[in-house]
Amino acid sequence: MLQADKVSLNYQHKPVLQDLSVSIARRQITAIVGPNGSGKSTLLKLLGGLSKPSEGAVSLEQKPLYKWRPKALAKKLALLGQSPLAPSGMLVRQLVGHGRFPYLGLFNTLSHIDQHAITWALRKTQLEHLQNQPLEYLSGGERQRAWLAMALAQQSEILLLDEPTTYLDLGHQFQLLDLLKQLQIHEQKTIVMVLHDINQASQFSDRIIALKNGEIVADGTPQQVVTEQIIKQLFNIDVSVVPQRYGKTTKPLCLPIDSHNQITPNSAVPLRSAAI
C-alpha cells in the first residue's frame, strides 16, 4: 500500500538514492539494513513524505504523498526520526500529547479519546512513571521511548522508525521489538524500521531490504537476505550464518568470523551475537 516507484534523490547533485522501487506490504514488519551512509534514513524519509524524490513518486493507497493533506497523512503514517529534538522544559506527557495533533482542529482541546491514546502509548513504552518529568531529565533510552510513544499516540496504521533501538539497553531493545511485533499481530500495524543489528532484523521482521550506496542489494525474507555472500557484500566482513530457532520459527543468525583466531562459533552455543 505504501509504494516508492523508481525514486531517485540527490543532495546537492550527489545521488543518494538511485532508481529505487519498493512496495511495503500491509501488516508486515520490514527492516531496512545497510552500512552507514547507504541511504537508509533517506529512503525512510521519502516513504514518510518528509522529502520529495528528485525523480519518481511515492504513493500511499495509490495516491501520491504530496497530494495527501498533511494531517490526513499523519493519521495514516507516523515517522520517528533518527535524532529528533524537543525544547527544554517539555514534559514527557506533553510530548506524547503532540502525537494527537493530527486529530485536533483549531479550537478543540485534547478529548477523552486523545487522553486515552496518550496513556496507552505511555503504558506501552513503560513511561507512565516518568510522564510528568521534563524530557531533559530522562536518560537517552527513556527519551527515545518517549519519542516512540509520541509516534504511537498518533495511532497510525503505518509506523516508520529510524533506528528505534539505538539508545536502548539490551532488555529494552528486545521489549521494544517485541512490542512492535505485538502491534503488528494485534493491531494490524505495518512497520518499516531501520535497524543496524542484522540478527534483530532477522528475528523480528518478515522482510529485509538491504541497501548499499543508495541501491537495493537484496530484498526478501530474512532467509533470502541474511546470507554469507550478501553480508560480505554489504559490510565487507566474513560471517557464518547458522539457523536459529525462535519459538516456532527458524531464522538465520549471523556471526562474524574472527579472522585472527579462525574460530567459527558453534551454532548451539553462540559465543557472541553479531552487533553490526
Next chain:
Amino acid sequence: MNQSFATHTPLSTKAWPFYVLMMVLTALLISLFIAALCMGSVPLSLNEVWQSLKATAILTSESDILWQLRLPRSVLAMVVGVHFALAGLILQAVIRNPLADPSILGVNGGASLAIVLCLLAVDYVQLHLLKLSDAHFDFVWLPTIALLGGVLATGLVLKLSWRQQLQPNQLALNGVAIGAVLNALVMWAILAWGGNRTETSLIWLAGSLYGRDFSQLYLLLPWTFVGVVGCFLLLRHLAILQLDSEAAQTLGLNVKRWRLVSLFIAVALAASATAVTGPLGFVGLIVPHFAKALLARFGLGASLPHLMIMCILSGAALTLAADIASRTLISPLEIPTGTLTTLMGIPILLLLIRRQS
C-alpha cells in the same frame, strides 16, 4: 511487553499552583497600576485618584494629570509590555532559540531607521527646500512610519530566508545581519545629519513613554487584539513548531506556512509597540524566560497556554514597574523606560536562572 507499570497513574496536572501564581501576579499588576496613578512628580493620594477617575469632566489639575498623563501612559506601558512579551514568546518558539527576541527579525532596526530618516528628511525639506525658519513635524505620524519600517525590514529578512523554508538558523542569521546594517545606518544618519533632531532621535531610540497619550493607545489596540487572539489560536501550532521541523512535519503540520503566520503575528505585535514607544530593551527576551522560570519553580511544566498567560501578566508588570521608576527615580527628570527595562530585567533573569540550576 512488561506490564509492571500497567497500574494507571492518574495524570497530576495540579491546576491550583498555577491559579495561585496567576492571582498573585494579577494582584501585583493591580497594585503597580494604582501606584503608577499615584506616584510622580506631583504625588496624588488614593482618594484624589479615585475622585478624578469618577469625575466626568476634567476640572482640577489632579484630574488633568491623571487623564492626560498618567492613565494613558500607564495603560500604554502595560499594553506595550504585553506586545513585546508575546512577540518574544512566539519568536523563541519559532526560531527555537532562547536568545530570540523581536530585534532578531530586524524590527527594531527597521523602525528606527524609518523614524530617523523621516525626521531628517522632514527637517531638510522644510529648512532647505521650503526655506522655513522653523521645522515643524507632526509626531502623530511617527508610529505609522515606524510600523512601516519594522515590517519592511522583517519582510526583507523573511525574503532572504524564504528559499530555506524559513529555517530558524537562517532566519536568525539574516535577521542579525540586517539588524546590524540597519542600526549602523541609523547611527550614521544621526551623526552625519542629526542637527537639532539628534536629541529627539536618541530619546526615541532609547525607548520611552514620555508624552504618550490616548491617541497612541488607540493606534495600538487593534494590533493588541490581533496579536493576543492570534497568539492564543496559534498556541498548539507553536508547540509543534518547537519540535524540530521533521517531527513537526510528520505530525501533519505545514511547517513553512505556520512559521510564516507565527512570524507575522510576532512582527505585528513587536513593530506596532516599537512604533509607539521605541524599542524597550530586552522585554521580549526576558519575560518569556521569567515566565518559564516562574512556572518551573512552582513545579509546573512549560505548557504554552500557561506560559502565554504568565507572559501577559509579567510583561505588563515589568514594563509598568520600569515606567514608574523612569518617572520617579530622578523626578522631575526622566530616565528612558527602555534603559530601565534592561536594567531591571537582566538581574531578575540572571537571578532566576541561577536559582533554577
